Amino acid sequence: MKTESQLNIIFVPYLSPGHLNPMIDTARLFARHGVSVTIITTPANASTFQKAIDTDMNCGYNIRTQLVPFPTAQLGLPDGAENLKDGTSPEMLGKISYGMSMLKDPIELLFHDLQPDCLVTDLLYPWTVESAAKLGIPRLYYFSSSYFASCARHFIHEHKPHERLVSDTQKFSIPGLPHDIEMTTLQLEQWVRTKDEITDFMNAAYESESRSYGSLYNSFHELERDYEHLYKSTKGIKCWSVGPASSWANKSNEEKANRGHKEELAQEPQWLNWLNSKQNESVLYVNFGSLTRLSHAQIVEIAHGLENSGHSFIWVVRKKDENENGDRFLQEFEQRIKESNKGCIIWNWAPQLQILEHPATGGIVTHCGWNSILESVCAGLPMVTWPMFAEQFYNEKLLVDVLKIGVSVGAKENKFWASEGVDAVVGREKVSKAVVELMGKEESSEMRMRVRKLGDASKKSIDEGGTSYNNLMHLLDELKSLKASKALEKTNLKI
Known part of the structure; x- marks a missing residue:
């Protein structure tokens, strides 16, 4: 049962395995540390992790999935094609991506109905910054890759070293990094090399980070120490490393065997x-x-x-x-x-x-x-x-x-x-x-x-007293304080 003081947090994962799996693992960690968790996703995506959620619920954790239907029939997609991994052609991928954008309204309705204390949403849902602002709650930007990638992309976007070269295969150094890192233009993402609508979408996604309350990274301090520091000093927003989420959340042999898969082995x-x-x-x-x-x-x-x-x-x-x-x-x-x-x-x-x-x-x-x-x-x-x-x-x-x-x-x-x-x-x-x-x-x-x-x-980082463990505890304390002060404001207003 939920209590008045218990944090109520919604997680919205992006529908691609590299984004979905770490966020589900992170949501499960929050539930194990006393948070009431709701994961909003579609039926076919839920089927890949529902067994783990049911196990957690049976252990007494407050975690559930809330389903929104995916418009497969409307888009002419095969039944169950609700994740980027199901795309077998560029046309099909386009339809799945468009289907994801159609989920915005039903998801926003759920935000309104569930009245959460915080949203944890994938970087590829930049619109959730506005959703959180309307509800007067924090949005945490979930990044399912490295601090290194985030910093490298930031400095390339800022200084554009690749735009001054004679060829796509000529090497350039990424400015602003503590190590000398050389790349070629050909190794950069296609949307950075060639400006198109994906460029605008990705820039909006990254820009939403600076308007969020803070960031959650599936990394740990000892792995990316220099780049965690660089990220904090460059971005100027709060961030918490709470990884490696997968080994933290999937400690039993059964969890390891079936993670991200609906059939039993x-x-x-x-x-x-x-x-x-x-x-x-x-x-x-x-x-x-x-x-x-x-x-x-x-x-x-x-x-x-x-x-x-x-x-x-x-x-x-x-x-x-x-x-x-x-x-x-x-x-x-x-x-x-x-x-x-x-x-x-x-x-x-x-x-x-x-x-x-x-x-x-x-x-x-x-x-x-x-x-x-x-x-x-x-x-x-x-x-x-x-x-x-x-x-x-x-x-x-x-x-x-x-x-x-x-x-x-x-x-x-x-x-x-x-x-x-x-x-x-x-x-x-x-x-x-x-x-x-x-x-x-x-x-x-x-x-x-x-x-x-x-x-x-x-392994040490996720044990009690480890860096990632402490980061998660500090974050939950901060969110509880925010919730308490918001409740106090409401009380004072009534008086």
Whole structure:
């Protein structure tokens, strides 16, 4: 039951796995620390995490989901296509994005009905700043990536160093950062390189940060100390690091196994038996995230690169990625690696937290999505970095140049879906070279030491008295004080 003094907070996650999962984990943390939590989302998205919410409710936490229907039929979308990961073509992605913008009115009605004390909303819902102002409550801006990416983007936006170059492949240094970080224009987000309506939308989203009460970051102080300080001094708004949310919220084995997935996993899946048969730290885990779609040419190069490296690997492949050629190629490849016992393919979805924490796993090939990075750091695993789009190229720089826990595969272009063009394909030699550098014990021993240290720090940060734990407690105290003074004002007005 809710009490008068209990904080009542609404969370509104953006409908894409990289945004949705960390916010759900964060909402669950708030509920575990005495907050009455409501998560507003759509039916298909709720089905991916409802089991965790039900478990929390059964443990006595005050947390629930409030559903708003997604206009799939109206937009001519297939039933259940309510998340960016469901988009299989640019046209379909456009419809899903438009569907999200149509949710504004029903969500605002819920804000009005539920009368929350605070809104925690994704950066991609800038309109919620006005919603919070109308209700006279704080809006917390939720950023599901790194302080480093936020600072790099800010200084590039402010100084525009990329606009003074002769070519897209010429390197420039990002001004204002404590480390010398070089990038090319081709590695910046497409909406920064080419001005369009997405540019206006993204600028509005980032601008809403400065008009918010404060920011919540899924990071921890020990990981990004310099950039947390830089962010605070540059942005001039309050911020709280409350990460890594995933390892804080998903401590039980069952939570790790089923996170972000509605179907129950088989008790002894094939991949687990295969992993159990491998030596400690001998297997490379390969996963490009839920939004990446690879061309057939790139899949072929990855397959040969992994095979030629001589190291064992588990590779998560999307069924939807292949055409008939690809289908045949991958089936033959899967058969071959089964026979040699060198590799294992998992189709479509894998319980990443479980695989990363398995003793046989020794490293990961990652698209540099922030959730995968945090989960790898928590598991003490170094990374082969292969950024694809959005802020992933910034995250790669943090891993390779600042933290020195990553080996770059040499991706050159920031592009939402890897193009079919041969230029965009990373060749098998580069793949193999990066894998050998990461998995060879001598080559990577210092990197492993550094990332293990950060993994230990991540665990301490979420324990009682740790940096992220204390940040969450301070934030909740501040929100309670705001609620109390607002109640007092109302009382005085009545008098």
